[in-house]
Amino acid sequence: MKSAVVVFPASNCDRDAATALEQMTGRPAHMVWHQDSELPDVDLVVLPGGFSYGDYLRCGAMASQSKIIQAVKAHAERGGAVLGICNGFQVLTESHLLPGALIRNADLKFVCRSVALEVDETQSAFTRKYDKGQKVSFPVAHGEGNYVADEETLNRLEGEGRVVFRYAAGDNPNGSSRNIAGILNEKRNVLGLMPHPERVVDPLLGGTDGRAMFESLIEALS
Amino acid sequence: MTAITPELVKEHGLSDDEYAHIKRLMNREPTLVELGIFSVMWSEHCSYKSTRVHLAKLPTKASWVIQGPGENAGVIDIGDGDACIFKMESHNHPSFIEPYQGAATGVGGIMRDVFTMGARPVAMMNALRFGEPSHPKTRHLVSGVVRGIGGYGNCMGVPTVGGEVNFHKSYNGNILVNAMCVGLARTDKIFKSAAKGAGNPVVYIGSKTGRDGIHGATMASAEFDDASEEKRPTVQVGDPFTEKLLLEACLELMATDAIIAIQDMGAAGLTSSSAEMGDKGGSGIELDLDKVPQREANMTAYDMMLSESQERMLAVLKPGREAEAEAIFKKWELDFAVIGITTDTKRLVVKHKGEVVADMPITALSDEAPKYSRPFEIRPAATGAPSFDKSKPVMASLKTILAAPDMASRRWVWEQYDVSVMSDTVQAPGGDSAVVRVHGTKKGLAITTDVTPRYCKADPFEGAKQAVAEAWRNITAVGARPLAVTDNLNFGNPQKPQIMGEIVAGIDGIGEACRALDFPVIGGNCSLYNETNGEGILPTPAIGGVGLMKDVAKSATIAFKRNVDVIMLVGETKGHLGQSIYLREIEGREEGAAPRVHLPSEKRNGDFVRLLIEAGGIDTVHDISDGGLLVAIAEMCLAGKMGANIRLPDGSDPIPFLFGEDQARYVVAFPSAMSVRVTDTARNHGVPHVLIGCTAPDKLLVEGIGELPVSELRTAHEGWFPRYMSGEEVPVTN
Amino acid sequence: MKARVFVTLKNGVLDPQGKAIGHALNGLGFGAVGEVRQGKVIDIDLAESDAEKARSDLKAMCEKLLANTVIEKYEIELKA
Amino acid sequence: MKARVFVTLKNGVLDPQGKAIGHALNGLGFGAVGEVRQGKVIDIDLAESDAEKARSDLKAMCEKLLANTVIEKYEIELKA
Ligand SMILES: Nc1ncnc2c1ncn2[C@@H]1O[C@H](COP(=O)(O)OP(=O)(O)O)[C@@H](O)[C@H]1O
Ligand SMILES: [Mg+2]
Numbered sequence A: 001m002k003s004a005v006v007v008f009p010a011s012n013c014d015r016d017a018a019t020a021l022e023q024m025t026g027r028p029a030h031m032v033w034h035q036d037s038e039l040p041d042v043d044l045v046v047l048p049g050g051f052s053y054g055d056y057l058r059c060g061a062m063a064s065q066s067k068i069i070q071a072v073k074a075h076a077e078r079g080g081a082v083l084g085i086c087n088g089f090q091v092l093t094e095s096h097l098l099p100g101a102l103i104r105n106a107d108l109k110f111v112c113r114s115v116a117l118e119v120d121e122t123q124s125a126f127t128r129k130y131d132k133g134q135k136v137s138f139p140v141a142h143g144e145g146n147y148v149a150d151e152e153t154l155n156r157l158e159g160e161g162r163v164v165f166r167y168a169a170g171d172n173p174n175g176s177s178r179n180i181a182g183i184l185n186e187k188r189n190v191l192g193l194m195p196h197p198e199r200v201v202d203p204l205l206g207g208t209d210g211r212a213m214f215e216s217l218i219e220a221l222s
Numbered sequence B: 001m002t003a004i005t006p007e008l009v010k011e012h013g014l015s016d017d018e019y020a021h022i023k024r025l026m027n028r029e030p031t032l033v034e035l036g037i038f039s040v041m042w043s044e045h046c047s048y049k050s051t052r053v054h055l056a057k058l059p060t061k062a063s064w065v066i067q068g069p070g071e072n073a074g075v076i077d078i079g080d081g082d083a084c085i086f087k088m089e090s091h092n093h094p095s096f097i098e099p100y101q102g103a104a105t106g107v108g109g110i111m112r113d114v115f116t117m118g119a120r121p122v123a124m125m126n127a128l129r130f131g132e133p134s135h136p137k138t139r140h141l142v143s144g145v146v147r148g149i150g151g152y153g154n155c156m157g158v159p160t161v162g163g164e165v166n167f168h169k170s171y172n173g174n175i176l177v178n179a180m181c182v183g184l185a186r187t188d189k190i191f192k193s194a195a196k197g198a199g200n201p202v203v204y205i206g207s208k209t210g211r212d213g214i215h216g217a218t219m220a221s222a223e224f225d226d227a228s229e230e231k232r233p234t235v236q237v238g239d240p241f242t243e244k245l246l247l248e249a250c251l252e253l254m255a256t257d258a259i260i261a262i263q264d265m266g267a268a269g270l271t272s273s274s275a276e277m278g279d280k281g282g283s284g285i286e287l288d289l290d291k292v293p294q295r296e297a298n299m300t301a302y303d304m305m306l307s308e309s310q311e312r313m314l315a316v317l318k319p320g321r322e323a324e325a326e327a328i329f330k331k332w333e334l335d336f337a338v339i340g341i342t343t344d345t346k347r348l349v350v351k352h353k354g355e356v357v358a359d360m361p362i363t364a365l366s367d368e369a370p371k372y373s374r375p376f377e378i379r380p381a382a383t384g385a386p387s388f389d390k391s392k393p394v395m396a397s398l399k400t401i402l403a404a405p406d407m408a409s410r411r412w413v414w415e416q417y418d419v420s421v422m423s424d425t426v427q428a429p430g431g432d433s434a435v436v437r438v439h440g441t442k443k444g445l446a447i448t449t450d451v452t453p454r455y456c457k458a459d460p461f462e463g464a465k466q467a468v469a470e471a472w473r474n475i476t477a478v479g480a481r482p483l484a485v486t487d488n489l490n491f492g493n494p495q496k497p498q499i500m501g502e503i504v505a506g507i508d509g510i511g512e513a514c515r516a517l518d519f520p521v522i523g524g525n526c527s528l529y530n531e532t533n534g535e536g537i538l539p540t541p542a543i544g545g546v547g548l549m550k551d552v553a554k555s556a557t558i559a560f561k562r563n564v565d566v567i568m569l570v571g572e573t574k575g576h577l578g579q580s581i582y583l584r585e586i587e588g589r590e591e592g593a594a595p596r597v598h599l600p601s602e603k604r605n606g607d608f609v610r611l612l613i614e615a616g617g618i619d620t621v622h623d624i625s626d627g628g629l630l631v632a633i634a635e636m637c638l639a640g641k642m643g644a645n646i647r648l649p650d651g652s653d654p655i656p657f658l659f660g661e662d663q664a665r666y667v668v669a670f671p672s673a674m675s676v677r678v679t680d681t682a683r684n685h686g687v688p689h690v691l692i693g694c695t696a697p698d699k700l701l702v703e704g705i706g707e708l709p710v711s712e713l714r715t716a717h718e719g720w721f722p723r724y725m726s727g728e729e730v731p732v733t734n
Numbered sequence C, D: 001m002k003a004r005v006f007v008t009l010k011n012g013v014l015d016p017q018g019k020a021i022g023h024a025l026n027g028l029g030f031g032a033v034g035e036v037r038q039g040k041v042i043d044i045d046l047a048e049s050d051a052e053k054a055r056s057d058l059k060a061m062c063e064k065l066l067a068n069t070v071i072e073k074y075e076i077e078l079k080a
Helices: A014-025 A068-077 A087-094 A151-159 A211-221 B006-011 B016-026 B032-041 B092-097 B099-115 B138-156 B217-224 B240-254 B269-281 B301-306 B322-331 B394-402 B453-458 B460-477 B497-516 B581-586 B599-615 B628-640 B654-659 B672-684 B710-725 C016-027 C051-066 D016-027 D051-066
Strands: A003-007 A030-033 A044-047 A081-085 A101-103 A111-119 A135-142 A146-148 A163-167 A180-184 A190-193 B065-067 B074-077 B082-090 B120-130 B160-167 B176-186 B201-206 B259-264 B284-288 B312-317 B335-343 B347-352 B355-361 B425-427 B434-437 B444-450 B481-490 B521-527 B540-549 B565-570 B620-623 B643-646 B666-671 B689-696 B699-702 B706-709 C002-009 C033-046 C072-079 D002-009 D033-046 D072-079
Touching (some): A014 A044, A163 A190, B006 B032, B016 B032, B032 B301, B082 B521, B092 B176, B099 B120, B099 B176, B138 B176, B176 B444, B176 B481, B176 B521, B201 B240, B269 B312, B301 B347, B322 B335, B394 B699, B394 B710, B460 B497, B460 B540, B460 B599, B460 B666, B565 B672, B599 B666, B599 B672, B620 B628, B628 B666, B628 B699, B699 B710, C002 C051, C002 D033, C016 C033, C016 D033, C033 D002, C051 C072, D016 D033
Antiparallel strands (some): A101 A146, A111 A163, A180 A190, B201 B335, B284 B335, B347 B355, B425 B434, B434 B444, B444 B540, B481 B540, B565 B689, B643 B689, C002 C033, C002 C072
16 A cells, blocks of 8 residues: 655644554655645555644644645545544545534643544445444544534434544543544545544554554555 | 943843943943843853852763753763753743743743754653642643643644642742753754854744843833833743744754754843854854844844744854755745854854944853852751651541642643654653653653652752652663753742752752762753742752663553562661651641652662563562652552552551652562562662562552552542642642 | 634534633623623735725635634624 | 623734734735734623623623733623
């Protein structure tokens, strides 16, 4: 699987994503500057976590206007896989590649801790190696991960099996509607999620529950 | 030209003698700009005039020290061509005025000190002291400071991996916010601030200059700014986004060989950075202020030289490399301007609108800066072993202690920090030291900050020794070899002989401990004049320590791991209750002698514990500090989500044994099959040790005394901070 | 020309900040405080003398960047 | 009664958000955009019919909570 990681000004999980990708796929990821207008020939594009443009105005808003986003949209249009993690998820909603919006955590505090998640959907290139209903634990680290959308959108996401990860009952760190932690687009090739799978691929660093996501992608895209 | 009146001199914080000396050095009256430059360069903050003679006594050398005090940060060699660069600094006063921005810019400032030397910051720590919880300002300050630290550090993408939080009434009007940054570089790619050579371009990079935090602002606004309607805010606002760009741009420029010298603009911005670079390089510097990127209209030379706008750097480049550098800063969308040139005159010359507004010998700002041997008086240390009520129920006391503001879990704090970004955090907050892997290797850095201010109050010398010893112990407890420290000396007014005595004794205590433990001081910061209504804060010489381990996979943690592991107490227990948490929280008294650190025992016991961890198989260690043995064991139960059965050695007095704060001690747990090997090794090394029980499910039990479910301990320990911060509870303590 | 743009949450969209402020104000004894909503105000210096053109540019800025029209609405105010 | 409170940074205080927004707008081709400053607007429902009283309450709210008067200033607007 060939992959690229987009670097926005003040992305800060770009190296983490690249390290995880290299560790899991055995080949280095392309680092793509936000001002570039083209993506290299890759199967997966990762929009990493961080604070693109300082998270000023709204998280992900300015990054969604970057040149590279047109290319990311075209890649998604062609059926290429796109994974937005944390700030990357925010960029995806701001670019309208995913519905809804991410607003301030309900308790207004930045939260960094491990959360219990349920894998709700395994019919996707991102999660086929998980079991449906499997409980996994990923860290979150964000101040604005509270997913909101109108009822109709929420119903549709659920009805179409596009809610991929949910915070386990009682462990919702941000007040997200219906405990939503990660969602797919209609074509199921774009995933955005607030928790960080790339931070749980190394047993020394608090777990390996994120590995199956990369293994799923490798199987689906190679 | 503005006449320099005695009032103006006074408003610049210069004494009559100092001003007379300035006139001698200049051979004339200074201009206003020159006066401003002298005032900041000769300030306590920049010149260390009260402490320099004493700081000179600290041990600063070891074979692994690449750079001791004197540069922006200290540097140690951690093998394989890797260097670790670190420093701690205070932002106390600004954080009291505006907790969010004060703490945030404190974080930003210390990061610049580290990346200006070529390092990528990899870990942040924060040592915080607040007033008593019942004080009306405390909650607001805690909330703002923690948000500010997180706001800046999280955006930078550097994990904040530990720190300290204390509450005490002596900080009611003067909180302490000390931040430490640890970075990594290659030993052959370390950048310094000596602007050697003449004719080299001086370049300004980063944010534009505004009128932020200008000293003597009251005076300045009356003098030069009749147009402005508002009083100028002296608070600086941090812009972590720009800092992140500045970090990446600087590291990119550093990968070339275009830089001769580079220095962040910290306190006293353009003034101190240019003066220090010229001083260290033995050169002169000529600045043209018209070239300085400016945020506001009509800025005066005085404004620009004294501005403390954040996220700025000054560099000296090799001639002809300007375009290359500029391209990098353009890419990162940062301001870049050539604002001057180095000369061979050893003078700082500042031009503005075609006029020379300052022209002064650089040595007048450095070597000639005042240095005082202030009178000091060493107050006798508190003595005696306090009495206590033997009938108080031990388990209830344990619960009370675990829920005390100084002892309760700091989870509420650290969950607001990104602790795992950069994917190298092996041990996040909650243990003895944070452990951060050196990216791409098996090596790890162990990082801690420590000081117990109540010991320092009772006995400044022993207390300072203890701070070093505890840092050394915390690093040892995870299995790392302690290598070096940075200090942050927070004290009251040095012009009071009693306070000066605390400072002198404190520095001597640090020196003695660092020498004995082979733990040199490679950097530091002094924050003096910390007072509330004329009362000094508790003397607070915070110690930031860094150690190295060869293989992070072997790092020990405090969590009990297996049922029926043997629990061993390492070190001698006499039951020292003076100045203990037990005495304060249960008996309501702060008295008696502070515990003494016997440095040879400290070293012997610690070396033994490290040996056990390094040999493999021992993965559970906790040092014993605040609260004593039973608190340490309770913390190990909480972290491991399991219990323990403890048996007191024959003849021991329960309360002093369980809650005494004797030094040089650790709790170690291991499978019983290892008992013989471990006890033999201890005997061979002459290390006092005793087996005191074993791990167990669910309950902490002390034989013949009582028991508590771990869940109940958890509720007590985890509950206080969130309850307090949500406004539900304002306990009256200390 | 100076412009002021208001960006506020659409009705019905959850506003955690507004809620927290309202709660805190009640807690401070301001009992008369009912619902509170927080939004942004963005002041812009525009080198543009034609009010029509300014207004249409500002509208474009809002649609493109200043507001997230999924959850926010905006108002534009031109001054002198 | 409804009130609108504006909380904005004092002049001279660095506004990183405004700066970044201005920069982004320029980057999007809005060349006429000069300085940008971002502030907050807080809309408050007040169960208070006396305008005088409302105004003085709002002032107290600003001083106590809504504005950080070290770096921010505020304006109060009452609406029917
Ligand atoms: N301000 C803080 N930020 C992050 N972590 C903190 C902070 N204060 C305390 N901690 C963490 O809480 C744990 C307990 O702190 P402390 O009791 O001071 O440890 P010790 O006694 O081992 O020095 C440590 O892991 C420490 O790093
Ligand atoms: Mg410890």
